[in-house]
Amino acid sequence: MNKVIIYGDLISQPTRAVYWFCLLNNIPHEFKLLSIGKGENRTSEEYAKVNPLLKLPGIKHGDVCLGESHTILRYLAEEFKLVNFYNYESLVAKCQVDTYLDWHHLGLRRWASGYFFQQFIVPNRMQQEPNKEILEFHRNGLVPAFKEIERVFLKNGENNFISSKDNPTIADFSCYSEIKQLDILGYKGISENFPHIKNWMRRMESLSSYDQVHKILHSLKNKVSPNSKL
Numbered sequence: 001m002n003k004v005i006i007y008g009d010l011i012s013q014p015t016r017a018v019y020w021f022c023l024l025n026n027i028p029h030e031f032k033l034l035s036i037g038k039g040e041n042r043t044s045e046e047y048a049k050v051n052p053l054l055k056l057p058g059i060k061h062g063d064v065c066l067g068e069s070h071t072i073l074r075y076l077a078e079e080f081k082l083v084n085f086y087n088y089e090s091l092v093a094k095c096q097v098d099t100y101l102d103w104h105h106l107g108l109r110r111w112a113s114g115y116f117f118q119q120f121i122v123p124n125r126m127q128q129e130p131n132k133e134i135l136e137f138h139r140n141g142l143v144p145a146f147k148e149i150e151r152v153f154l155k156n157g158e159n160n161f162i163s164s165k166d167n168p169t170i171a172d173f174s175c176y177s178e179i180k181q182l183d184i185l186g187y188k189g190i191s192e193n194f195p196h197i198k199n200w201m202r203r204m205e206s207l208s209s210y211d212q213v214h215k216i217l218h219s220l221k222n223k224v225s226p227n228s229k230l
């Protein structure tokens with residue numbers, strides 16, 4: 001069987017989601033690093049053929065080339081018959097997972113990635129001061145996003161995982177990767193105000209291969225200024 005070639009950079013949330021999913025499920029794969037910092041995703045001729053959108057991650061599996069992490073996760077779950085992670089045999093169960101995946105980009109990622117960009121990328125990669133208004137705008141947007149995750153997706157603790165009562169699905173990997181990133185900024189909003197998300201994160205962290213995928217985030221933690229006002 002062909003290996004899945006994953007093109008990515010572990011600083012990227014959707015790359016971590018795809019990579020973790022492959023490791024956890026023993027999907028035969030090879031990880032090809034394209035450094036976002038060096039702009040390699042935009043200059044590699046090989047990658048332009050895999051994902052013409054030029055964003056990370058992308059995969060090549062035999063002749064199949066895909067971009068967009070949610071498409072990739074759906075593909076992997078179906079191709080490798082991982083029915084628990086995306087129940088393609090039950091239209092309704094599948095739609096419940098899709099509801100989260102469709103909500104994710106504007107519901108959570110917009111706020112979490114905007115906040116990360118101002119607080120981490122602007123000072124560390126662009127050597128500029130974060131824009132306080134933009135930072136505050138994204139930080140405020142996180143609160144309703146977390147409320148919706150607790151109320152709608154975790155059903156205030158009734159669900160152990162994002163779109164299912166008892167087992168993680170592809171939606172959990174996407175959601176976790178986005179939220180975990182806030183940790184390295186010392187963001188305390190979840191531990192202080194969102195107990196259901198906090199408990200769910202602990203459950204995700206007990207899954208195998210967690211450490212391998214998140215090493216990079218722990219190493220970046222040291223680079224965040226201790227004086228940052230979070």
Ligand SMILES: N[C@@H](CCC(=O)N[C@@H](CS)C(=O)NCC(=O)O)C(=O)O
Pocket residue numbers: 011012013014015036041042054055056057067068069070
């Ligand atoms: N909706 C896409 C988002 C992909 C995305 O925004 N990737 C970022 C990293 S998190 C990227 O490639 N940034 C580098 C660039 O735009 O050049 C997905 O889920 O895969």
